[in-house]
Amino acid sequence: MSAKMKIMIPCDEANHVCDKTQYKEANLWEMIILNIHLIYCRACRKYTKNNTKLTNIIKTSNVDCLDDDCKEKMKEEFNQALKEQSI
Amino acid sequence: MPDHKIDPNKWIDLYSDYLFNYTITRVSDREIAQDLVQDTFFAGLKSMKNFKGEASERTWLISILKRKIIDHYRKINSNKGKAEVRMSYNSDTESEGDWLEERVADPFDKTAEDTLQNEELGNAILNCLSKLPKKQAHVFKMKTIQGFETEVICNELNITASNLWVIIHRARTAMADCLKENWF
Numbered sequence: 001m002s003a004k005m006k007i008m009i010p011c012d013e014a015n016h017v018c019d020k021t022q023y024k025e026a027n028l029w030e031m032i033i034l035n036i037h038l039i040y041c042r043a044c045r046k047y048t049k050n051n052t053k054l055t056n057i058i059k060t061s062n063v064d065c066l067d068d069d070c071k072e073k074m075k076e077e078f079n080q081a082l083k084e085q086s087i
Numbered sequence: 088m089p090d091h092k093i094d095p096n097k098w099i100d101l102y103s104d105y106l107f108n109y110t111i112t113r114v115s116d117r118e119i120a121q122d123l124v125q126d127t128f129f130a131g132l133k134s135m136k137n138f139k140g141e142a143s144e145r146t147w148l149i150s151i152l153k154r155k156i157i158d159h160y161r162k163i164n165s166n167k168g169k170a171e172v173r174m175s176y177n178s179d180t181e182s183e184g185d186w187l188e189e190r191v192a193d194p195f196d197k198t199a200e201d202t203l204q205n206e207e208l209g210n211a212i213l214n215c216l217s218k219l220p221k222k223q224a225h226v227f228k229m230k231t232i233q234g235f236e237t238e239v240i241c242n243e244l245n246i247t248a249s250n251l252w253v254i255i256h257r258a259r260t261a262m263a264d265c266l267k268e269n270w271f
Binding site: 015016019020022023025047050051053054055057058060061062063064065067070071074075077078081082 | 095096098099103104107108117121124125128129132205208212213228230231232233237252255256259260262263266267
């Protein structure tokens with residue numbers, strides 16, 4: 001936060017805080033400021049609503065993906081097989 | 088009819104997450120799922136000549152993967168099924184269950200419908216993810232699905248924190264737009 005504590009923040013800042021809240025990385029002051037902003041800003045209310053929905057949807061879907069390490073390993077082995085194939 | 092081409096060099100980048108997600112809902116074990124996906128890629132490579140180009144690559148790979156999953160269940164069943172002593176709690180249909188709990192429907196139990204919807208949703212998310220630019224998709228995946236800390240991602244990809252948040256913001260907006268049509 002900047003040295004002087006502002007009560008009113010611009011929309012881009014509010015969206016940034018909103019993104020952070022989705023990952024539980026915003027602090028208390030930021031969340032208060034965000035909520036004050038949401039009182040008077042309709043566009044940001046909409047963005048926050050959609051953003052929260054997105055987080056919930058991803059949580060409920062249990063999407064899973066491979067981590068990079070084993071993907072790399074897979075790629076290596078696969079490329080080897082690919083070479084053998086082409087020979 | 089558009090003819091689909093086959094290009095194994097990009098398989099892992101393009102389809103591994105989709106295939107993995109497909110597998111994990113069916114075998115519910117990361118290690119096994121990973122092995123099955125890898126097997127699928129190898130099998131696909133071997134039978135590349137049989138690819139007629141009627142379906143997309145992904146559909147074709149999924150059909151191989153389906154076989155692999157079935158084979159996997161056959162294998163574990165043949166070893167275990169013989170050694171296992173099957174006990175049925177309700178041998179005669181007349182008697183009530185030994186425990187009352189067994190006879191009551193569990194409202195928190197997931198029905199087939201729920202899991203089906205979950206799977207479709209998962210596929211929809213991955214589809215949308217594949218439409219994002221590569222870097223955005225990568226960061227979004229690391230942050231949201233794998234749940235890495237901000238610092239870890241920054242260090243690994245060599246970007247600043249504010250840079251990361253901008254990428255996340257763009258990815259989230261795009262994802263919300265993409266999912267809005269069907270799932271919001």
